[in-house]
Amino acid sequence: MPRKLLIQNVDVPGISSLETYRAHGGYASVEKALKTMRPEDVVEEVKKSGLRGRGGAGFPTGLKWSFLAKPEGVPRYLVCNADESEPGTFKDRFLMEKTPHSLVEGMITSAYALGVHTSYIYIRGEFFYVARILENAIKEAYAAGLLGKNILGTDFSLDCHVHVGAGAYICGEETALLESLEGKRGNPRIKPPFPAVAGLYGCPTVVNNVETIAAVAPIVNMGGDEYAKIGIGKSTGTKLISASGHINKPGVYEIELGLPVEEFIYGEEYCGGMRNGKKLKAVVAGGSSVPILPADLILKTANGEPRLMSYESLGDGGFQTGTMLGSGGFIVMNEDTSIVKNLFTFTRFYHHESCGQCSPCREGTGWMEKILQKFINGTAQESDVDLLWDVQGKIEGKTICPFGEAAAWPVAAAIRHFKDEFLEIARNKKFVDISHYEKLNGGLS
């Protein structure tokens, strides 16, 4: 059995309650950290663990923590990024909904390591019901002396608040999130300064993804070295993968990093293969922003090695033949899928979600959607493929925040690997989409 560290108990009845959670070993990391470790020891364990940010960027968490400025007399903040909005990603929602105390536990242990006394969980507004579940968990934790003043009788105190957003993908970008948390429009800030120096209310702040914070608990419990033994190379530990699309068993899976992609798609323990026995056409492996790969390249690298679910293996070959692990939003498409139409839904998404602050993204995302709409209408010309390629290149790297890349990469990758599909539509002046509903529900295969 592969090891599970985050969602191993989700099927235990009542695990969302503090009592049951504790009965299954919950809050051990808080006991251990607060009573037997110094804050810097906890940071050290996280460094040793090799944990990398689970939100998508994959930046080493211990290193990020070590950047946190600690000027005298200035409060520091820990903010949990629960604004999960990357298309294809729903792992944080699953974790928070099923086992909210895992996040609360991680918050306490992390805050202790960082010397933080006020923390916020910024959750996307659409997850209102999940926010209620978290609030309940926090209430229980306060009542049990796990939050508030003098936690577990130590001199460490921590407040934790849930803050709901109101519908904006861009608030997943950490500085936009901080702006939003301050009660403003979710416009990303110009960096530097980075949040570690000037974050929430201008104070040093660490922003971490839900899964990253939750992973701190098992790391403290087992020790960083032990955690680092799980996984492969620099991809240590376990990762939550959100699997969706044309597979038999969509859902959230906790995998040990290094699992072969083929096993993940076809293994009974995971996605359980393609629905209705259809052939695999393409996969978006790490959320909508990462490059789409055709079946042959997602299963094997360009060198013919089996592709593994790890930061390095998925990245093998760069963007020419590889992709990224990203947030772990794994979208699987069968042979009937139009890559052009899928890209259209992505680009419509990015157009809708652009904050509009800087010109390349504000103007470019809408332009790309309009060009792609021509393909859907069957009115595109062959030259539109080149125009689309050119426009995405003029957005990438020119914007205030990484949204520009997120919007440009899917376009570039779709053209790179599936250019013929675009050209075919342009030549035939016709686009035919199938009814996925009928295909899946009516069995009209």
Place this chain on the structure above:
Amino acid sequence: MGAEIHGTQKFNESKRTEIKFSEEAMATAKLLMSNYPQGKEKSAIIPILHIAQAEFGGWLSPEAMDYVAEILNIRPIEVFEVASFYTMFHLKPVGKCVFEVCQTSSCWLNGAEDIVKHIEKKLGIRVGETTADGMFTLKVAECLGSCGTAPMLQCGASYHENLTFEKVDRLIADYRTENKQKNYTDLDYKNTL
């Protein structure tokens, strides 16, 4: 995207004097404001706008935004800027139940377009419209983080997942019977059909 509103807004002074939070809502608003450091109460603007939307008929009128500005002691334009940025705030009147059908990748791959068409037919309205009886508004939404249970729609606080035509029919019938305004702040937990 199409913005709901353009340019300056009409304001009704007499209506403004009428609107007021219920005592319970005001207590919640004050509690929310206390979650942030002194002088940083503006942080509570989004949570309080959610309350305002629920209190004042499911949408935010200029008068309602003005009232929120008063509670937070900030300029009305600051509220307007924020309210118009986030998609969950409706700046025009909506039906009691707003159906927001996710249409991004995984939902599309699982038939979201057909779900939308089905609802349009069933309710006799197009995306963006409200039924004549003021019961339903149909909207499309971008990724709601429910890709593994696609297709799905959100109505108020509830996620309705793994939709089929039959489930949608039942949902419409149930909401009609209930005849109640659905808000994001409604406390009912996940409503799985």
Place this chain on the structure above:
Amino acid sequence: MKVTIDGIEIDVPKGTTILQAARMIGADVAPPAMCYYTNLKTSGGYCRTCIVKVTQGSAANPTPMPKPVASCRTEVMDGMVVENFTNPEIVEARKGIVEFLLINHPLDCPVCDQAGECKLQDLGYENGLAESRYEFERREYEMIDIGEKIKLHMNRCILCYRCVKVAEQITDGRVHGVINRGDAAEISTYIEQAIDNEFSGNVIDVCPVGALTDKTFRFKQRVWFTKPMNAHRNCTSCSGKVRLWFKGDDVLRVTARKDEWDEAEEFICNGCRYDHKSKYDWVIEGPAPIHRQSVISQNKYANLDEKKLQELKNQKALGFMKIDKKP
């Protein structure tokens, strides 16, 4: 701190941005800027026209910066090496940004009061394509009056945020801002409010395009047929130092004095701007210094003393110019 921009080295104080350093060297290396404004705090970073390539971060850490940076918001490090016009990628990227700024711009220059002093017009001329590759309908908004004296022509707006920052930083109550998001974002007032404040007219001066124009000057004259003169008067609200735009003996409009980067040297009050349109209200100092390249007045005036101009330029680039704001 030493920084090299397009091969030219200059010594600048700590805290200087790349853009400021480039302006100190001169117009030949200074990147264009549509949203940055020296006298407005936190301005800049949005339009992306001033992006440059940092090929060496500093002497201590020579690694290049991975992506182009906004020169207006990036501080110089000792030993930094920057490429602007000498880097073909930057020149190409800037063309792309100009194209983005233009795809929704109405190109109604023939009937726009800003024509002749429009930064987007200049930028388009220098970096634009001969024809648009954008075949779709442009965004359109209704024109609105924000107060008696200011016309908001949202179609032309490039969302530089300068007017918002003026309202926030030099007036005592902001009533307008940016609403909606993405390409639907627009400048707007809240509930039909007029921008009504002693310093509100400055939003006209800071607007780089013809989105905010002076209604009292509307369609009066093309700017290149008017003659700018520096003048002053005793004013209790502002410094009273302005620029008068003459046609014959008539003062057609009053603006702030702008420097060679088209930035107001000192913000002026509405009294000076709107209520003193007679030449007898003013002490005329003489012709305004006009850049040699300007369409307004080729060879009409003598150039300012070179040394004085350089001095002014350095001060301005460093942001030392005071806003003489009373109160």
